Amino acid sequence: MYVAVKGGERAIENAHAWLAEERRGNTDIAELSIAQIREQLSLAVNRVMAEGSLYDPDLAALAIKQARGDLIEAIFLIRAYRTTLPRFGASEPVDTGIMACDRRISATFKDLPGGQVLGPTFDYTHRLLDFKLAADGEVPKAPSRDAETGTVPHVTEFLNREGLIEEAPHDDTPPPDLTREPLEMPADRALRLQALTRADEGFTLGLAYSTQRGYGRNHAFVGELRIGSVPVEMDIPELGFAVEIGEVILTECETVNQFTGSKTKPPQFTRGYGLVFGQTERKAISMALVDRALRWEELGEDNVGAPAQDAEFVLYHADNIQATGFLEHIKLPHYVDFQSELELVRKLRREAGALQVQEAAE
Amino acid sequence: MGLLAKAPEGRVAALLDAEISRPAFTWLRAPEIGSTMVRARAGATGAPFNLGEMTITRCALTLETGEVGHSYIQGRSKADAEVAALVDALMQTAMASRLRETVLEPLEAGMATMKAARAAKAAATKVDFFTMTRGED
Numbered sequence: 335m336y337v338a339v340k341g342g343e344r345a346i347e348n349a350h351a352w353l354a355e356e357r358r359g360n361t362d363i364a365e366l367s368i369a370q371i372r373e374q375l376s377l378a379v380n381r382v383m384a385e386g387s388l389y390d391p392d393l394a395a396l397a398i399k400q401a402r403g404d405l406i407e408a409i410f411l412i413r414a415y416r417t418t419l420p421r422f423g424a425s426e427p428v429d430t431g432i433m434a435c436d437r438r439i440s441a442t443f444k445d446l447p448g449g450q451v452l453g454p455t456f457d458y459t460h461r462l463l464d465f466k467l468a469a470d471g472e473v474p475k476a477p478s479r480d481a482e483t484g485t486v487p488h489v490t491e492f493l494n495r496e497g498l499i500e501e502a503p504h505d506d507t508p509p510p511d512l513t514r515e516p517l518e519m520p521a522d523r524a525l526r527l528q529a530l531t532r533a534d535e536g537f538t539l540g541l542a543y544s545t546q547r548g549y550g551r552n553h554a555f556v557g558e559l560r561i562g563s564v565p566v567e568m569d570i571p572e573l574g575f576a577v578e579i580g581e582v583i584l585t586e587c588e589t590v591n592q593f594t595g596s597k598t599k600p601p602q603f604t605r606g607y608g609l610v611f612g613q614t615e616r617k618a619i620s621m622a623l624v625d626r627a628l629r630w631e632e633l634g635e636d637n638v639g640a641p642a643q644d645a646e647f648v649l650y651h652a653d654n655i656q657a658t659g660f661l662e663h664i665k666l667p668h669y670v671d672f673q674s675e676l677e678l679v680r681k682l683r684r685e686a687g688a689l690q691v692q693e694a695a696e
Numbered sequence: 697m698g699l700l701a702k703a704p705e706g707r708v709a710a711l712l713d714a715e716i717s718r719p720a721f722t723w724l725r726a727p728e729i730g731s732t733m734v735r736a737r738a739g740a741t742g743a744p745f746n747l748g749e750m751t752i753t754r755c756a757l758t759l760e761t762g763e764v765g766h767s768y769i770q771g772r773s774k775a776d777a778e779v780a781a782l783v784d785a786l787m788q789t790a791m792a793s794r795l796r797e798t799v800l801e802p803l804e805a806g807m808a809t810m811k812a813a814r815a816a817k818a819a820a821t822k823v824d825f826f827t828m829t830r831g832e833d
Contacts, residue, residue, distance in 0.1 A: 388751065389749065436818050
Protein backbone atom coordinates (compact mmCIF):
# COMPACT_ATOMS: atom_id res chain seq x y z
CA MET A 335 0.00 0.00 0.00
CA TYR A 336 1.25 3.48 -0.83
CA VAL A 337 0.33 6.22 1.59
CA ALA A 338 0.87 9.76 0.37
CA VAL A 339 1.89 12.08 3.16
CA LYS A 340 1.23 15.78 2.81
CA GLY A 341 1.73 18.77 5.01
CA GLY A 342 5.38 19.75 4.56
CA GLU A 343 4.82 22.68 2.20
CA ARG A 344 4.79 25.49 4.73
CA ALA A 345 7.81 24.09 6.60
CA ILE A 346 9.73 23.74 3.31
CA GLU A 347 8.89 27.28 2.20
CA ASN A 348 10.00 28.68 5.50
CA ALA A 349 13.18 26.60 5.43
CA HIS A 350 13.99 28.07 1.99
CA ALA A 351 13.39 31.59 3.26
CA TRP A 352 15.68 31.03 6.23
CA LEU A 353 18.29 29.44 3.93
CA ALA A 354 18.29 32.61 1.80
CA GLU A 355 18.74 34.73 4.91
CA GLU A 356 21.57 32.59 6.26
CA ARG A 357 23.23 32.60 2.85
CA ARG A 358 23.35 36.37 2.96
CA GLY A 359 24.68 36.36 6.54
CA ASN A 360 25.04 39.57 8.52
CA THR A 361 23.73 42.39 6.33
CA ASP A 362 26.17 44.82 7.94
CA ILE A 363 28.84 43.05 5.90
CA ALA A 364 29.07 43.91 2.18
CA GLU A 365 27.53 41.34 -0.15
CA LEU A 366 29.83 39.24 -2.37
CA SER A 367 29.46 39.83 -6.08
CA ILE A 368 29.74 37.10 -8.72
CA ALA A 369 32.70 38.97 -10.21
CA GLN A 370 34.48 38.97 -6.82
CA ILE A 371 34.07 35.21 -6.53
CA ARG A 372 35.19 34.69 -10.13
CA GLU A 373 38.30 36.83 -9.70
CA GLN A 374 39.30 36.18 -6.10
CA LEU A 375 38.21 32.58 -5.47
CA SER A 376 39.30 31.42 -8.89
CA LEU A 377 40.59 28.02 -7.82
CA ALA A 378 37.21 27.18 -6.28
CA VAL A 379 35.61 28.36 -9.55
CA ASN A 380 38.00 26.10 -11.47
CA ARG A 381 37.10 23.08 -9.38
CA VAL A 382 33.40 23.68 -9.90
CA MET A 383 33.92 24.00 -13.68
CA ALA A 384 36.06 20.83 -13.80
CA GLU A 385 33.76 18.60 -11.76
CA GLY A 386 30.59 20.29 -12.98
CA SER A 387 31.97 19.50 -16.45
CA LEU A 388 31.01 22.90 -17.86
CA TYR A 389 33.48 25.64 -18.66
CA ASP A 390 31.86 28.94 -17.71
CA PRO A 391 33.56 30.91 -14.90
CA ASP A 392 30.58 33.23 -14.27
CA LEU A 393 28.15 30.36 -13.85
CA ALA A 394 30.55 28.51 -11.55
CA ALA A 395 30.93 31.68 -9.43
CA LEU A 396 27.14 32.05 -9.25
CA ALA A 397 26.82 28.41 -8.19
CA ILE A 398 29.40 28.91 -5.43
CA LYS A 399 27.50 31.93 -4.13
CA GLN A 400 24.17 30.12 -4.24
CA ALA A 401 25.66 27.04 -2.54
CA ARG A 402 27.14 29.16 0.27
CA GLY A 403 30.60 27.90 -0.69
CA ASP A 404 29.66 24.20 -0.57
CA LEU A 405 31.56 23.15 -3.69
CA ILE A 406 29.83 19.81 -4.19
CA GLU A 407 26.45 21.57 -3.98
CA ALA A 408 27.78 24.13 -6.50
CA ILE A 409 28.91 21.31 -8.82
CA PHE A 410 25.42 19.82 -8.50
CA LEU A 411 23.89 23.14 -9.62
CA ILE A 412 26.20 23.29 -12.63
CA ARG A 413 25.46 19.69 -13.61
CA ALA A 414 21.74 20.39 -13.38
CA TYR A 415 22.05 23.55 -15.49
CA ARG A 416 24.22 21.73 -18.05
CA THR A 417 21.43 19.28 -18.78
CA THR A 418 19.17 22.16 -19.88
CA LEU A 419 21.56 23.34 -22.60
CA PRO A 420 21.10 22.21 -26.18
CA ARG A 421 24.37 20.84 -27.50
CA PHE A 422 25.55 22.47 -30.72
CA GLY A 423 28.29 19.93 -31.38
CA ALA A 424 31.72 18.76 -30.34
CA SER A 425 34.98 20.62 -30.78
CA GLU A 426 38.05 19.47 -32.63
CA PRO A 427 40.40 17.86 -30.08
CA VAL A 428 42.29 20.75 -28.44
CA ASP A 429 46.02 20.96 -29.13
CA THR A 430 47.84 21.35 -25.81
CA GLY A 431 51.12 21.61 -27.73
CA ILE A 432 50.23 25.20 -28.66
CA MET A 433 49.19 26.14 -25.13
CA ALA A 434 50.07 29.67 -24.00
CA CYS A 435 51.67 28.44 -20.78
CA ASP A 436 51.33 30.31 -17.49
CA ARG A 437 53.22 27.48 -15.84
CA ARG A 438 55.26 24.62 -17.21
CA ILE A 439 57.55 22.45 -15.15
CA SER A 440 59.19 19.07 -15.46
CA ALA A 441 60.38 16.96 -12.56
CA THR A 442 62.40 14.71 -14.86
CA PHE A 443 64.54 17.14 -16.87
CA LYS A 444 66.21 20.20 -15.42
CA ASP A 445 67.25 21.86 -18.67
CA LEU A 446 64.60 21.48 -21.28
CA PRO A 447 63.52 23.59 -24.26
CA GLY A 448 61.14 26.24 -22.97
CA GLY A 449 62.59 25.96 -19.46
CA GLN A 450 61.04 25.56 -16.05
CA VAL A 451 58.36 28.22 -15.74
CA LEU A 452 56.92 28.32 -12.22
CA GLY A 453 53.86 30.50 -12.84
CA PRO A 454 51.54 31.65 -10.04
CA THR A 455 52.17 28.67 -7.75
CA PHE A 456 51.75 28.01 -4.01
CA ASP A 457 54.68 25.55 -4.19
CA TYR A 458 57.43 27.65 -2.65
CA THR A 459 55.28 29.61 -0.22
CA HIS A 460 55.87 28.92 3.47
CA ARG A 461 52.24 28.11 4.25
CA LEU A 462 52.21 30.76 6.94
CA LEU A 463 49.02 32.76 7.30
CA ASP A 464 49.47 36.16 5.70
CA PHE A 465 47.78 38.68 7.96
CA LYS A 466 48.36 41.41 5.39
CA LEU A 467 45.46 39.87 3.45
CA ALA A 468 43.20 40.56 6.43
CA ALA A 469 43.82 44.28 5.94
CA ASP A 470 43.07 46.01 2.65
CA GLY A 471 46.44 46.06 1.03
CA GLU A 472 47.77 47.06 -2.33
CA VAL A 473 49.13 44.12 -4.29
CA PRO A 474 52.65 44.70 -5.61
CA LYS A 475 52.87 44.38 -9.38
CA ALA A 476 54.26 41.07 -10.60
CA PRO A 477 57.59 41.47 -12.43
CA SER A 478 57.75 40.91 -16.18
CA ARG A 479 60.51 39.77 -18.46
CA ASP A 480 60.78 39.47 -22.22
CA ALA A 481 59.03 36.29 -23.23
CA GLU A 482 60.23 33.90 -25.91
CA THR A 483 57.76 33.50 -28.70
CA GLY A 484 56.75 30.21 -30.20
CA THR A 485 55.24 27.11 -28.70
CA VAL A 486 56.68 24.99 -25.91
CA PRO A 487 57.29 21.36 -26.93
CA HIS A 488 56.00 18.50 -24.79
CA VAL A 489 58.63 16.74 -22.70
CA THR A 490 57.57 13.31 -23.95
CA GLU A 491 58.65 14.37 -27.45
CA PHE A 492 62.34 14.29 -26.41
CA LEU A 493 62.05 10.85 -24.85
CA ASN A 494 60.18 9.62 -27.90
CA ARG A 495 63.18 10.42 -30.07
CA GLU A 496 65.12 7.67 -28.32
CA GLY A 497 62.18 5.28 -28.31
CA LEU A 498 62.42 5.19 -24.52
CA ILE A 499 58.79 6.00 -23.93
CA GLU A 500 55.62 4.59 -25.35
CA GLU A 501 53.99 6.66 -28.07
CA ALA A 502 50.45 7.98 -28.08
CA PRO A 503 49.77 7.36 -31.77
CA HIS A 504 47.31 9.58 -33.59
CA ASP A 505 43.86 8.08 -33.76
CA ASP A 506 40.49 9.50 -34.74
CA THR A 507 38.08 7.00 -33.21
CA PRO A 508 35.00 8.96 -32.13
CA PRO A 509 35.02 8.84 -28.32
CA PRO A 510 32.16 7.42 -26.25
CA ASP A 511 30.30 10.01 -24.15
CA LEU A 512 29.11 9.18 -20.65
CA THR A 513 26.74 12.14 -20.66
CA ARG A 514 24.80 10.45 -23.48
CA GLU A 515 25.20 6.72 -22.78
CA PRO A 516 25.32 5.26 -19.27
CA LEU A 517 28.83 4.37 -18.13
CA GLU A 518 29.27 0.65 -18.66
CA MET A 519 32.13 -1.78 -18.17
CA PRO A 520 34.50 -2.54 -19.70
CA ALA A 521 35.33 1.14 -20.19
CA ASP A 522 37.95 2.04 -22.79
CA ARG A 523 40.58 4.65 -22.03
CA ALA A 524 38.63 7.51 -23.67
CA LEU A 525 35.65 6.81 -21.41
CA ARG A 526 37.88 6.44 -18.34
CA LEU A 527 39.55 9.78 -19.05
CA GLN A 528 36.17 11.50 -19.41
CA ALA A 529 35.03 10.03 -16.09
CA LEU A 530 38.30 10.92 -14.36
CA THR A 531 38.49 14.53 -15.54
CA ARG A 532 35.10 15.25 -13.92
CA ALA A 533 35.70 12.96 -10.92
CA ASP A 534 35.77 14.19 -7.35
CA GLU A 535 39.15 15.72 -6.56
CA GLY A 536 39.37 14.19 -3.09
CA PHE A 537 38.49 10.69 -4.26
CA THR A 538 40.96 10.89 -7.17
CA LEU A 539 43.68 12.24 -4.88
CA GLY A 540 43.12 9.42 -2.37
CA LEU A 541 43.35 6.75 -5.06
CA ALA A 542 46.44 8.32 -6.62
CA TYR A 543 48.06 8.48 -3.18
CA SER A 544 47.23 4.80 -2.60
CA THR A 545 49.23 3.87 -5.74
CA GLN A 546 52.21 5.83 -4.42
CA ARG A 547 52.02 4.02 -1.07
CA GLY A 548 52.10 0.61 -2.74
CA TYR A 549 48.57 -0.38 -3.74
CA GLY A 550 49.29 -0.95 -7.42
CA ARG A 551 52.55 0.96 -7.42
CA ASN A 552 53.68 2.29 -10.79
CA HIS A 553 56.32 4.79 -9.65
CA ALA A 554 55.28 7.97 -11.41
CA PHE A 555 57.41 11.00 -12.16
CA VAL A 556 55.80 14.20 -13.31
CA GLY A 557 57.33 14.31 -16.78
CA GLU A 558 55.53 17.56 -17.39
CA LEU A 559 52.92 19.77 -15.85
CA ARG A 560 51.58 22.71 -17.85
CA ILE A 561 48.84 25.24 -17.22
CA GLY A 562 47.62 27.77 -19.75
CA SER A 563 45.07 28.62 -22.38
CA VAL A 564 44.33 26.76 -25.58
CA PRO A 565 41.98 27.74 -28.39
CA VAL A 566 38.85 25.64 -29.01
CA GLU A 567 37.82 25.06 -32.62
CA MET A 568 34.58 23.63 -33.88
CA ASP A 569 33.23 22.73 -37.29
CA ILE A 570 30.41 25.11 -38.13
CA PRO A 571 27.92 23.30 -40.38
CA GLU A 572 26.61 26.57 -41.91
CA LEU A 573 30.12 27.52 -42.95
CA GLY A 574 31.54 24.11 -43.76
CA PHE A 575 34.82 24.69 -41.94
CA ALA A 576 36.20 24.92 -38.40
CA VAL A 577 36.54 28.25 -36.60
CA GLU A 578 37.73 29.22 -33.15
CA ILE A 579 34.78 29.49 -30.82
CA GLY A 580 36.69 30.35 -27.69
CA GLU A 581 39.54 29.61 -25.40
CA VAL A 582 39.84 27.50 -22.25
CA ILE A 583 42.43 27.32 -19.50
CA LEU A 584 43.57 23.77 -18.89
CA THR A 585 45.97 21.91 -16.62
CA GLU A 586 47.80 19.03 -18.24
CA CYS A 587 49.95 16.45 -16.47
CA GLU A 588 51.93 13.73 -18.17
CA THR A 589 53.57 11.20 -15.93
CA VAL A 590 56.51 9.05 -16.90
CA ASN A 591 56.29 5.67 -15.23
CA GLN A 592 58.62 2.75 -14.74
CA PHE A 593 57.87 -0.26 -16.87
CA THR A 594 60.06 -3.31 -17.06
CA GLY A 595 58.54 -4.57 -20.27
CA SER A 596 56.27 -7.49 -20.95
CA LYS A 597 56.05 -10.42 -23.36
CA THR A 598 55.10 -8.08 -26.17
CA LYS A 599 56.83 -4.82 -25.23
CA PRO A 600 60.50 -3.95 -24.64
CA PRO A 601 61.44 -2.15 -21.41
CA GLN A 602 60.47 1.48 -21.79
CA PHE A 603 58.75 4.21 -19.88
CA THR A 604 54.98 4.30 -19.95
CA ARG A 605 52.66 7.26 -19.52
CA GLY A 606 49.70 8.42 -17.50
CA TYR A 607 47.63 11.39 -18.62
CA GLY A 608 45.71 14.04 -16.75
CA LEU A 609 43.87 16.96 -18.35
CA VAL A 610 41.43 19.11 -16.40
CA PHE A 611 39.56 22.41 -16.93
CA GLY A 612 41.11 25.41 -15.17
CA GLN A 613 44.15 25.71 -12.95
CA THR A 614 43.64 22.43 -11.12
CA GLU A 615 47.01 20.86 -10.73
CA ARG A 616 46.41 18.53 -7.77
CA LYS A 617 43.53 17.00 -9.70
CA ALA A 618 45.48 16.70 -12.97
CA ILE A 619 48.41 14.91 -11.30
CA SER A 620 45.99 12.59 -9.45
CA MET A 621 44.15 11.87 -12.69
CA ALA A 622 47.41 10.93 -14.45
CA LEU A 623 48.37 8.49 -11.69
CA VAL A 624 44.96 6.83 -11.64
CA ASP A 625 44.84 6.71 -15.47
CA ARG A 626 48.18 4.89 -15.44
CA ALA A 627 47.07 2.45 -12.73
CA LEU A 628 43.94 1.59 -14.74
CA ARG A 629 46.05 0.75 -17.81
CA TRP A 630 47.50 -2.42 -16.21
CA GLU A 631 45.63 -4.73 -18.57
CA GLU A 632 46.63 -3.16 -21.91
CA LEU A 633 50.25 -2.98 -20.70
CA GLY A 634 50.25 -6.65 -19.66
CA GLU A 635 50.90 -5.92 -15.98
CA ASP A 636 49.65 -8.01 -13.06
CA ASN A 637 46.42 -7.08 -11.37
CA VAL A 638 47.55 -7.03 -7.76
CA GLY A 639 44.01 -6.34 -6.58
CA ALA A 640 44.69 -2.70 -5.76
CA PRO A 641 41.64 -0.41 -5.63
CA ALA A 642 43.17 1.97 -8.22
CA GLN A 643 43.46 -0.91 -10.73
CA ASP A 644 39.77 -1.76 -10.47
CA ALA A 645 38.05 0.28 -13.19
CA GLU A 646 34.58 -0.60 -12.00
CA PHE A 647 35.35 0.44 -8.42
CA VAL A 648 37.10 3.65 -9.49
CA LEU A 649 34.67 4.84 -12.15
CA TYR A 650 31.44 3.95 -10.35
CA HIS A 651 32.50 5.77 -7.19
CA ALA A 652 34.41 8.76 -8.55
CA ASP A 653 31.46 10.99 -9.41
CA ASN A 654 30.63 13.12 -6.40
CA ILE A 655 27.16 14.04 -7.66
CA GLN A 656 26.11 10.42 -8.04
CA ALA A 657 27.72 9.62 -4.71
CA THR A 658 26.20 12.48 -2.77
CA GLY A 659 22.80 11.94 -4.40
CA PHE A 660 22.63 8.36 -3.23
CA LEU A 661 24.23 9.06 0.13
CA GLU A 662 22.07 12.04 1.01
CA HIS A 663 18.81 10.52 -0.13
CA ILE A 664 18.76 8.30 2.96
CA LYS A 665 17.98 11.34 5.10
CA LEU A 666 14.74 11.96 3.17
CA PRO A 667 11.49 10.37 4.40
CA HIS A 668 11.57 6.59 4.32
CA TYR A 669 8.59 6.22 6.65
CA VAL A 670 6.88 3.49 4.66
CA ASP A 671 10.06 1.48 4.06
CA PHE A 672 10.90 1.74 7.70
CA GLN A 673 7.38 0.74 8.74
CA SER A 674 7.74 -2.54 6.85
CA GLU A 675 11.17 -3.18 8.41
CA LEU A 676 9.60 -2.59 11.81
CA GLU A 677 6.83 -5.08 11.07
CA LEU A 678 9.39 -7.64 9.93
CA VAL A 679 11.56 -7.34 13.04
CA ARG A 680 8.48 -7.63 15.28
CA LYS A 681 7.37 -10.73 13.40
CA LEU A 682 10.83 -12.35 13.62
CA ARG A 683 10.97 -11.61 17.33
CA ARG A 684 7.52 -13.17 17.85
CA GLU A 685 8.60 -16.29 15.96
CA ALA A 686 11.92 -16.53 17.85
CA GLY A 687 9.99 -16.11 21.11
CA ALA A 688 7.51 -18.83 20.17
CA LEU A 689 10.38 -21.17 19.25
CA GLN A 690 12.03 -20.62 22.62
CA VAL A 691 8.78 -21.38 24.45
CA GLN A 692 8.38 -24.54 22.39
CA GLU A 693 12.01 -25.65 23.04
CA ALA A 694 11.57 -25.03 26.74
CA ALA A 695 8.40 -27.14 26.73
CA GLU A 696 10.22 -30.00 25.01
CA MET B 697 35.15 34.84 -36.28
CA GLY B 698 37.74 33.53 -33.83
CA LEU B 699 38.54 37.07 -32.71
CA LEU B 700 34.87 37.89 -32.23
CA ALA B 701 34.30 34.64 -30.34
CA LYS B 702 36.99 35.38 -27.78
CA ALA B 703 36.42 39.14 -27.35
CA PRO B 704 35.81 40.40 -23.82
CA GLU B 705 32.13 40.98 -23.05
CA GLY B 706 30.76 44.18 -24.61
CA ARG B 707 34.03 45.06 -26.37
CA VAL B 708 32.89 44.45 -29.96
CA ALA B 709 29.71 46.45 -29.39
CA ALA B 710 31.72 49.37 -27.98
CA LEU B 711 34.06 49.39 -30.99
CA LEU B 712 31.32 48.98 -33.58
CA ASP B 713 28.93 51.54 -32.09
CA ALA B 714 31.73 54.09 -31.87
CA GLU B 715 32.21 53.74 -35.62
CA ILE B 716 28.80 53.27 -37.28
CA SER B 717 25.14 53.13 -36.45
CA ARG B 718 23.96 49.56 -36.78
CA PRO B 719 22.17 48.61 -39.98
CA ALA B 720 18.79 46.90 -39.97
CA PHE B 721 18.72 43.12 -40.21
CA THR B 722 16.40 40.17 -39.83
CA TRP B 723 17.12 37.04 -37.80
CA LEU B 724 17.78 33.77 -39.55
CA ARG B 725 18.33 32.29 -36.13
CA ALA B 726 17.75 34.37 -33.02
CA PRO B 727 20.54 34.17 -30.40
CA GLU B 728 20.50 30.83 -28.65
CA ILE B 729 22.58 29.66 -25.67
CA GLY B 730 23.92 26.12 -25.73
CA SER B 731 27.04 24.07 -25.22
CA THR B 732 29.86 22.43 -27.10
CA MET B 733 31.59 19.27 -25.96
CA VAL B 734 35.28 20.11 -25.78
CA ARG B 735 37.46 17.23 -26.85
CA ALA B 736 41.12 16.47 -26.17
CA ARG B 737 43.52 13.64 -26.95
CA ALA B 738 44.87 11.00 -24.54
CA GLY B 739 48.56 11.73 -24.00
CA ALA B 740 48.05 14.99 -25.96
CA THR B 741 48.43 13.19 -29.32
CA GLY B 742 46.46 9.93 -29.07
CA ALA B 743 42.80 8.97 -29.29
CA PRO B 744 40.23 11.71 -28.62
CA PHE B 745 38.14 11.83 -25.45
CA ASN B 746 35.41 14.12 -24.16
CA LEU B 747 36.85 16.61 -21.69
CA GLY B 748 33.71 18.53 -20.75
CA GLU B 749 31.38 21.13 -22.17
CA MET B 750 31.67 24.89 -22.54
CA THR B 751 28.86 27.40 -22.94
CA ILE B 752 28.46 29.07 -26.32
CA THR B 753 25.92 31.37 -27.92
CA ARG B 754 25.12 31.37 -31.61
CA CYS B 755 22.95 33.30 -34.01
CA ALA B 756 22.57 34.09 -37.70
CA LEU B 757 21.16 37.16 -39.37
CA THR B 758 20.79 38.72 -42.76
CA LEU B 759 21.26 42.37 -43.70
CA GLU B 760 18.74 44.19 -45.88
CA THR B 761 21.35 44.04 -48.63
CA GLY B 762 21.37 40.24 -48.37
CA GLU B 763 24.67 39.46 -46.64
CA VAL B 764 24.41 36.68 -44.06
CA GLY B 765 26.33 36.83 -40.80
CA HIS B 766 26.95 33.96 -38.39
CA SER B 767 28.35 33.91 -34.91
CA TYR B 768 29.41 31.22 -32.46
CA ILE B 769 30.89 32.85 -29.40
CA GLN B 770 32.09 31.61 -26.02
CA GLY B 771 29.82 32.32 -23.06
CA ARG B 772 26.17 33.30 -22.69
CA SER B 773 25.92 36.85 -23.99
CA LYS B 774 23.16 37.15 -26.61
CA ALA B 775 24.06 40.81 -27.17
CA ASP B 776 27.65 39.83 -27.98
CA ALA B 777 26.48 37.06 -30.32
CA GLU B 778 24.27 39.57 -32.14
CA VAL B 779 27.01 42.13 -32.66
CA ALA B 780 29.49 39.40 -33.71
CA ALA B 781 27.09 38.17 -36.39
CA LEU B 782 26.50 41.74 -37.50
CA VAL B 783 30.25 42.34 -37.91
CA ASP B 784 30.54 39.01 -39.75
CA ALA B 785 27.84 40.16 -42.21
CA LEU B 786 29.25 43.68 -42.57
CA MET B 787 32.69 42.24 -43.37
CA GLN B 788 31.15 41.00 -46.63
CA THR B 789 30.08 44.52 -47.61
CA ALA B 790 32.00 47.55 -48.83
CA MET B 791 32.56 48.45 -45.18
CA ALA B 792 34.97 45.54 -44.70
CA SER B 793 38.26 47.41 -44.75
CA ARG B 794 36.91 50.20 -42.55
CA LEU B 795 35.67 47.69 -39.97
CA ARG B 796 38.87 45.71 -40.14
CA GLU B 797 40.73 48.88 -39.15
CA THR B 798 38.31 50.13 -36.51
CA VAL B 799 36.93 46.93 -34.99
CA LEU B 800 38.96 43.82 -35.73
CA GLU B 801 42.45 45.29 -35.53
CA PRO B 802 41.92 47.10 -32.19
CA LEU B 803 40.31 43.91 -30.88
CA GLU B 804 43.27 41.85 -31.98
CA ALA B 805 45.76 44.36 -30.59
CA GLY B 806 43.96 44.47 -27.24
CA MET B 807 43.96 40.72 -26.93
CA ALA B 808 47.60 40.45 -28.05
CA THR B 809 48.57 42.99 -25.36
CA MET B 810 46.78 40.96 -22.70
CA LYS B 811 48.44 37.75 -23.86
CA ALA B 812 51.86 39.37 -24.01
CA ALA B 813 51.48 40.74 -20.48
CA ARG B 814 50.70 37.23 -19.18
CA ALA B 815 53.55 35.67 -21.14
CA ALA B 816 55.94 38.29 -19.74
CA LYS B 817 54.86 37.53 -16.17
CA ALA B 818 55.32 33.80 -16.84
CA ALA B 819 58.79 34.49 -18.32
CA ALA B 820 59.75 36.31 -15.12
CA THR B 821 59.07 33.07 -13.18
CA LYS B 822 61.38 31.01 -15.40
CA VAL B 823 64.18 29.41 -13.42
CA ASP B 824 67.74 30.38 -14.34
CA PHE B 825 69.80 27.48 -13.01
CA PHE B 826 73.39 28.11 -12.11
CA THR B 827 75.95 25.75 -10.64
CA MET B 828 77.74 26.59 -7.43
CA THR B 829 81.49 25.96 -7.58
CA ARG B 830 82.45 23.62 -4.82
CA GLY B 831 85.78 24.23 -3.08
CA GLU B 832 87.03 20.65 -3.21
CA ASP B 833 89.55 20.59 -6.06
